[in-house]
Amino acid sequence: PGAGKGTQAKKVAALYGGPHLSPGDMFRDHFRRGTELGVRAKAFMDRGELVPDEIVVAMIEQRIAARDCAQGFILDGFPRTVAQAEALDQMLGRAGLPEPLVVHVKLDASLILRRLTGRRVCKVGGEIYNIYDRPPKTPNRCDHDSGELVQRDDDREEVIKERLAAYEEHTQPVVAYYRRRGLVQDLDGSGAPEEVTRALFAVIDREEGRGGHL
Ligand code: ADP
Secondary structure (H helix, E strand, O other), X not given: OOOOHHHHHHHHHHHHOOOEEOHHHHHHHHHHOOOHHHHHHHHHXXXXXXXXXXXXXXXXXHHHOOHHXXXXXXXXXXXXXXXXXXXXXXXXXXXXXXXXXEEEEEOOHHHHHHHHHHEEEEOOOOOEEEOOOEOOOOOOEOOOOOOEEEOOHHHOHHHXXXXXXXXXXXXXXXXXXXXXXXXXXXXXXXXXXXXXXXXXHHHHHHHHHHOOOO
């Protein structure tokens, strides 16, 4: 959490094409629309806990079955547990898609805290700001559409601690799971967003040149 994967995943989707699939965004969208799934997921998210695997996997599985995913997709925040990674392997196998390129964005805990506590999101377009490092031109207003900037409910400090604990317990093993198979590319997430994007595009281009994933 807070490493910048959402920001970067959007850039990848814009340049390389393919839908950007983020369970976090999908749950927040469900909640805004008042669906039962959204209400269930929000209870976990507000405590900083992971949403149960069966809920997340079913949602992703359904989304991946759509036509626009047939040539591949960008997953952001999935898989977050080894059980989810195993489910993804099966989904990819069934869809006849190759193994994923896994990008592991690395960042110090102190920077993660600064990014998460400082994050503000435009209510209208979802544009992401940081009050410390990337403030909007007018306080609390989006530069693009003047939408109100709000803090996510799970970006409060006590919830952030839980999210980081969930990462250690459940998501760190996912990195090991993919590393054993030689699929992980490590990326330094500490630079400015544009720098990280440049490094990420370089990784993708290099991997694409090798064939395989893409
Ligand atoms: P961040 O990565 O900054 O925590 P996300 O929007 O990716 O933000 O996720 C927010 C919350 O949504 C998580 O803390 C978790 O509760 C839930 N969530 C997102 N992705 C998953 C997932 N793959 N499995 C379980 N829960 C998830």
